[in-house]
Structures are given as C-alpha cells and as structure tokens.
Amino acid sequence: GAGVSQSPSNKVTEKGKDVELRCDPISGHTALYWYRQRLGQGLEFLIYFQGNSAPDKSGLPSDRFSAERTGESVSTLTIQRTQQEDSAVYLCASSLGPGAGANVLTFGAGSRLTVL
Amino acid sequence: TQLLEQSPQFLSIQEGENLTVYCNSSSVFSSLQWYRQEPGEGPVLLVTVVTGGEVKKLKRLTFQFGDARKDSSLHITAAQPGDTGLYLCAGLDTGRRALTFGSGTRLQVQP
Numbered sequence: 371g372a373g374v375s376q377s378p379s380n381k382v383t384e385k386g387k388d389v390e391l392r393c394d395p396i397s398g399h400t401a402l403y404w405y406r407q408r409l410g411q412g413l414e415f416l417i418y419f420q421g422n423s424a425p426d427k428s429g430l431p432s433d434r435f436s437a438e439r440t441g442e443s444v445s446t447l448t449i450q451r452t453q454q455e456d457s458a459v460y461l462c463a464s465s466l467g468p469g470a471g472a473n474v475l476t477f478g479a480g481s482r483l484t485v486l
Numbered sequence: 487t488q489l490l491e492q493s494p495q496f497l498s499i500q501e502g503e504n505l506t507v508y509c510n511s512s513s514v515f516s517s518l519q520w521y522r523q524e525p526g527e528g529p530v531l532l533v534t535v536v537t538g539g540e541v542k543k544l545k546r547l548t549f550q551f552g553d554a555r556k557d558s559s560l561h562i563t564a565a566q567p568g569d570t571g572l573y574l575c576a577g578l579d580t581g582r583r584a585l586t587f588g589s590g591t592r593l594q595v596q597p
Contacts, residue, residue, distance in 0.1 A: 374528070403584055412492075412574055413529070413587035426583055461528050473517060473578055475585065477528025 374478035391447045395464030490588035498594040509575030523572040
C-alpha cells in the first residue's frame with residue numbers, strides 16, 4: 371500500500387484480556403519496527419524485524435508481549451493478560467532493507483490501546 | 487540502553503518568534519534524525535544528520551549535529567502555527583539496528 375496501515379486504530383479492553391494489534395508495512399519494505407508511546411512521551415522501542423533474520427526483541431517489556439511477522443509483510447503484536455500500564459499508542463514503522471534507505475522510517479498512525 | 491534527553495519538554499511561543507530545541511546524550515550516535523508528530527498521527531521524518539558538525543537547513547528549520555555526534559539542535563526561525571507539534575530526536579548507534587528516541591519537545595505556536 372501507499373503507507374503503513376495499522377489496525378485497530380482504537381482498542382479498549384479489560385484488564386487481563388489478550389489483544390492483537392496488526393501492522394501492514396509499505397510493500398517492498400523489508401524492515402519493520404514496533405514502538406510504544408505513552409501519553410505525552412517519546413517512543414519506546416519494542417521489537418525489530420529485518421527480512422528472514424532473527425528479530426531484535428530486546429525492547430519487549432515482559433513475556434506478556436510477543437510479535438510475529440509473516441515473511442516481509444504483515445506483523446501482529448500480541449499482548450497477553452493486559453495490565454493498565456499497557457495503555458499507550460502502539461506505533462509500527464517500516465523501512466527499506468540494509469542500505470541507503472535503511473533508516474528512513476515511515477510510521478503508521480498507531481493503535482491506541484486503553485486497558486480498563 | 488542509550489538515552490536521548492530533549493529540552494525543553496514544553497514550549498509555547500507567539501507566531502514569528504525564534505526557538506531552539508536541544509537533544510543531548512552521553513553516547514555517540516552514527517546518525518541522528520528529527521521527526522515531527524501531530525496528534526493522532528505517527529512521527530514524520532524531517533531530516534537525518536550523519537557527520538559531526540553537520541548543518542542542514544529545511545526552509546525555516548536548521549538542524550545541527552554536534553562535533554562529537556552526541557548532541558543535536560533544531561532551530562526554527564519565525565515560527566508559525568503550522569509548526570505546532572511534538573518534535574522528536576532519534577539516534578542510531580552502531581550496536582543496534584533500531585532507533586532510540588528522545589522524550590520529545592511539545593511546541594505550541596500561538597497565532
């Protein structure tokens with residue numbers, strides 16, 4: 371597609387439930403990133419996928435968080451047993467693979483998660 | 487984890503004023519980027535600086551990368567209401583493949 375698409379745009383859930391957030395990157399972008407942004411704050415790195423390489427999961431805050439990516443396309447971020455502190459906007463970004471465009475990130479509009 | 491500190495956190499100015507936003511770290515970055523984010527949207531890349539001491543101009547915005555590649559500044563001349571938003575710096579170090587973002591500077595330009 372023309373841009374990075376994320377769904378749902380808004381999600382309200384109850385504490386303890388599982389949620390799945392989806393990201394469709396720009397076609398041809400081999401790198402995909404997930405970041406978390408708490409209200410009024412900067413972006414916190416969660417996970418990075420590059421092609422078929424092992425993902426960099428160093429930013430995942432706990433084992434309740436996981437992410438998958440199918441080839442070089444769609445990614446899902448799953449949060450199990452949600453807690454109120456998980457409330458945030460979850461941003462996905464994609465970029466071209468290694469090379470000149472590697473660090474030119476295009477972000478989606480984000481998925482706003484509210485845990486009651 | 488390398489940290490990027492931005493200052494000020496909040497800035498409210500009148501249209502036509504000049505301003506400077508700072509991004510500082512104790513660590514060296516191979517490159518540094520500036521993004522602007524508007525409510526309900528993702529950040530949009532403004533510029534990438536790579537060389538220590540580099541200065542880039544984008545219309546009324548001037549970006550500078552420190553000589554030691556540990557800090558950067560964004561200067562806006564004659565600010566306009568359309569400049570309102572959250573400004574984020576982000577650095578890439580050689581040991582990681584993902585950007586580290588600063589905490590952001592929220593700018594409000596009053597007409």
